Amino acid sequence: MFVKYKPKRNLLETILHTEILQGMALTLRRLFSRPITRQYPDEEIPVALGFRGQHALVRDPETGGSLCVACMRCATVCPSRCIHIRYHEDDGKRVVDSYDIEALRCVYCGYCEEVCPVNALVLTEIFEYAAYSRQPFHFDRDGLLANWDRFCRERNISPQEYVNPFWRPRGLPENRLPAGKRLQVPEDWTMEGQVVGSRYREALPNDGTR
Amino acid sequence: MHVLVLLIQILVLFAVVMLHVAYATYFERKIIGHMQVRMGPMRVGWHGLLQPIADGIKSFFKEDVVPEQADRPIFLAAPVICLVAMLTSLAVLPFAPGWVLADINIGLIFILAMSSLSSYGVILAGWASNSKYTFLGGLRSMAQVISYEIAMGLSLVGVMMLSGTLNLSEIVQAQGTSFTGMYVFPQIIAFFVFCVAMLAETNRVPFDLPEAETELVSGYATEYSGMRYAMFFMAEYIGMMVMSAIGTICFLGGWNGPFTVPGVPFFWFVLKIYVFLFVFIWIRATLPRYRYDQLMELGWKLLIPLALANIALTGIVKAVIG
Numbered sequence: 243m244f245v246k247y248k249p250k251r252n253l254l255e256t257i258l259h260t261e262i263l264q265g266m267a268l269t270l271r272r273l274f275s276r277p278i279t280r281q282y283p284d285e286e287i288p289v290a291l292g293f294r295g296q297h298a299l300v301r302d303p304e305t306g307g308s309l310c311v312a313c314m315r316c317a318t319v320c321p322s323r324c325i326h327i328r329y330h331e332d333d334g335k336r337v338v339d340s341y342d343i344e345a346l347r348c349v350y351c352g353y354c355e356e357v358c359p360v361n362a363l364v365l366t367e368i369f370e371y372a373a374y375s376r377q378p379f380h381f382d383r384d385g386l387l388a389n390w391d392r393f394c395r396e397r398n399i400s401p402q403e404y405v406n407p408f409w410r411p412r413g414l415p416e417n418r419l420p421a422g423k424r425l426q427v428p429e430d431w432t433m434e435g436q437v438v439g440s441r442y443r444e445a446l447p448n449d450g451t452r
Numbered sequence: 453m454h455v456l457v458l459l460i461q462i463l464v465l466f467a468v469v470m471l472h473v474a475y476a477t478y479f480e481r482k483i484i485g486h487m488q489v490r491m492g493p494m495r496v497g498w499h500g501l502l503q504p505i506a507d508g509i510k511s512f513f514k515e516d517v518v519p520e521q522a523d524r525p526i527f528l529a530a531p532v533i534c535l536v537a538m539l540t541s542l543a544v545l546p547f548a549p550g551w552v553l554a555d556i557n558i559g560l561i562f563i564l565a566m567s568s569l570s571s572y573g574v575i576l577a578g579w580a581s582n583s584k585y586t587f588l589g590g591l592r593s594m595a596q597v598i599s600y601e602i603a604m605g606l607s608l609v610g611v612m613m614l615s616g617t618l619n620l621s622e623i624v625q626a627q628g629t630s631f632t633g634m635y636v637f638p639q640i641i642a643f644f645v646f647c648v649a650m651l652a653e654t655n656r657v658p659f660d661l662p663e664a665e666t667e668l669v670s671g672y673a674t675e676y677s678g679m680r681y682a683m684f685f686m687a688e689y690i691g692m693m694v695m696s697a698i699g700t701i702c703f704l705g706g707w708n709g710p711f712t713v714p715g716v717p718f719f720w721f722v723l724k725i726y727v728f729l730f731v732f733i734w735i736r737a738t739l740p741r742y743r744y745d746q747l748m749e750l751g752w753k754l755l756i757p758l759a760l761a762n763i764a765l766t767g768i769v770k771a772v773i774g
Contacts, residue, residue, distance in 0.1 A: 262739065269487040269738045279491040 292407050294350045294365035297343045297381055298389035303401060308387060309362035312336035316354035316363055322347045325354060343386065345371075345379040352408050361409045366393040461553060462543075469542060473689040474504035480733045487737040514678035519581060522675065526580035531676065531683035534573030538690040541566035545697045546621040548707045548717035559620035560612065563698060564605055567653055570687060571597040574655075574662060574672050577684070581675035589671025592744065593662035596652055599751035600659075604649035606759035607642040610766045611635050611702045624706030631710070636703040638769075641762040643703045645755050650695040652751070654688060657736040664741060696728030697721075 251260070280287055299308040312329035313336075324347035328339040355363045366389065373379065381389065394401050478493065478500070485492025493500030518527055544559040546552040556562060571593055578590015612618060614635060615626035627633045636643050652659035663671030673684050700706055700721060709720030742750065 265738045266734060269734060272489055273483065273487045275486075275489060277486060277491045278489050281491075281494060 289367045293367050293369075294352045294408075295369040296366050296371050296389055296393070297345060297348065297386060298364050298366045298393055299341065299383065299386035300362055300364055301387050301390050301401065308338070308341065308383060309360045310338050310341060311360055311362070312338045313359060315357040315359070319353045319357045320348075321351060321353065322349050324348045338383070341383040341386065343381045345381060346376060355406060355408045356410075359410060361406070364390070364393075364406050364409075366390070367397060368393055458553070465542060465553065466539070469539075469690060469693065470686070472693065473686050474508060476689045476692070476729060477507070477685070478504045479729075480736070483730070483733045484737045487734075508682070511682040512679055516678040516680060517675075519583070519675050521582040523580040523582065526576050527675075528680070530573045530577035530580060531680045531687070532573075533576065534570045534687035535683045535690070537566045537570035537573065538687045538694060541694050542690070544620060545694070546624060546701065546706065547721050549621070551718060552621060555619065555621055557617070557619045560608060560618045560623070560698075560702070563694065564601070564608075567691065567694070568597060568601055570691065573684075573687065577676070578662075578672040581672070583675055585668045585670075585674045586672050589662045589664075589668050589674070592664075593655065593672060596655075596659065596661060596747065596751075599748060600649045600652035600755070603645055603751055603755035603759050604653060606756065606763060607645035607649060608698075608702060609759070609763050610639045610642040613763070613766050613770060614638065620701050620706075624701055624708065627705045627708070629705075629708045631705075634703065634705040639703060639762070639766070641758055641765075643699075645759045645762070646699060646703065648750070648755055650699060651732070651735065652747070654691045654695055654732075656688075656692065656732055658739040658742050659747060660741060661744060661747060666741075692729060692732055693725060696725045696732070699728055700724040 255261075299310065301307070302309050310327075312327055314327060317323075317325040317327050324344040326340070326342040326344075329336045330339060331337070350365060352365055355361075355365055368389070371378075390401075393399065394404070481503075482492040482500070493503040496502045496506045518524060541563045543553040544556055544562050546555070574593040575590045578586040578588070578593065581587070611623065615623045617623060617626065627635055651657075655662050661671075662668075663673060665671075668674070673681055676684065704724050705720075707718060707721040709723075713719040
């Protein structure tokens with residue numbers, strides 16, 4: 243399709259600068275519209291569904307510790323290898339010695355919480371955890387459990403009812419999991435559904451108006 | 453005694469103008485922000501009202517860096533030249549009947565001379581900084597001022613022919629108190645030329661080539677910092693106000709309005725200046741920058757012939773009618 247960069251104007255329009263006046267009218271209209279600015283620290287920003295923020299280990303309400311069974315799947319799947327787990331076997335049962343996450347290396351992909359068979363790990367919706375040194379970003383097990391407590395406290399979440407959208411559905415055996423565990427993206431998010439680039443022109447009504 | 457009174461008047465005018473400069477920056481940021489569906493300054497004071505004060509204090513206490521390779525005396529003097537030239541032209545502006553510091557008979561010429569002089573500051577700053585960006589900015593400013601000074605001077609010739617004087621107070625009086633007496637109606641072409649040349653003279657968008665941030669870092673002001681940088685901007689804003697005042701005086705009937713506001717003789721004058729300033733800001737929020745050759749083309753091929761035609765037309769009509 244041919245893009246007309248310079249639309250034809252008649253002499254009067256050229257002399258009177260109608261295009262400039264159109265632009266001025268637009269900016270004047272915008273002057274009285276509501277700003278879209280969100281005054282961040284004063285205004286609470288709504289957190290989108292599926293937001294992945296600070297790491298936390300879910301606190302087991304019965305034992306008070308973590309739910310982790312040291313299956314090592316999160317540490318294996320992690321693309322940035324920021325999860326370090328040590329365990330020993332006790333009567334054929336694994337006992338977690340240490341569970342560390344280097345948050346500064348994490349890419350927040352959420353694979354760890356997806357693969358976790360017991361829903362022990364969660365990327366919470368908390369994103370305000372800046373610090374002045376690197377040390378506070380090396381979360382150990384107690385730190386991760388404390389993150390969970392902070393998450394429940396700050397977002398008013400009851401630990402019994404919370405379900406993360408990336409978690410494995412409870413009560414289903416692994417071989418009977420539904421196929422798509424990640425949230426289905428809307429149609430126009432898919433590669434085929436997107437209308438950009440050359441597809442944009444094809445999608446236009448073919449009467450040459452644009 | 454007379455000198456003391458004059459000194460106090462000067463101080464009051466200076467303080468009022470500086471306050472206006474400070475809050476012109478605030479309103480510029482606010483208006484442009486809202487036109488771009490943002491909010492502008494919001495943090496310092498209620499809705500950012502103390503922002504210009506904070507900016508002023510900040511720039512006052514910042515380090516005044518002088519580049520090693522710069523031509524030191526000229527580098528230090530350039531912003532002062534800018535500011536002084538602009539402040540001097542305030543002296544001849546009549547704010548209300550009799551409210552003028554120096555009621556001289558060559559008022560209009562004086563203002564044109566002073567606005568040309570302030571461009572010396574810009575050019576010298578560009579030269580003395582010894583950096584390519586500032587130099588380019590200075591060169592552009594020189595070319596721009598030469599082109600648009602002519603158009604502006606010629607556009608005001610029509611006003612001079614109609615009023616028969618260069619004294620700004622008398623120009624206002626010559627327009628009378630009625631609405632139709634304003635020179636904007638008989639001199640509509642001159643008013644158009646003046647408005648465009650006014651934007652170019654004050655280095656405002658869409659003619660801000662001397663300081664084009666996107667091409668020349670900050671143009672002639674690149675190497676400046678702290679208070680000296682702020683002085684350039686004070687000069688720019690005072691220049692905007694002076695040019696608005698000239699437009700108000702020569703075309704919009706100065707201090708005369710539909711009715712007199714008791715106790716505030718300068719009410720209409722100031723209101724018209726505010727409208728001009730708003731238009732300045734409004735244009736800045738709307739238009740992109742002209743290309744350099746487009747700028748020259750507009751100045752030499754459109755504005756100067758238009759202004760000359762306007763002079764001829766005014767002369768003919770004046771000769772025929774009266």
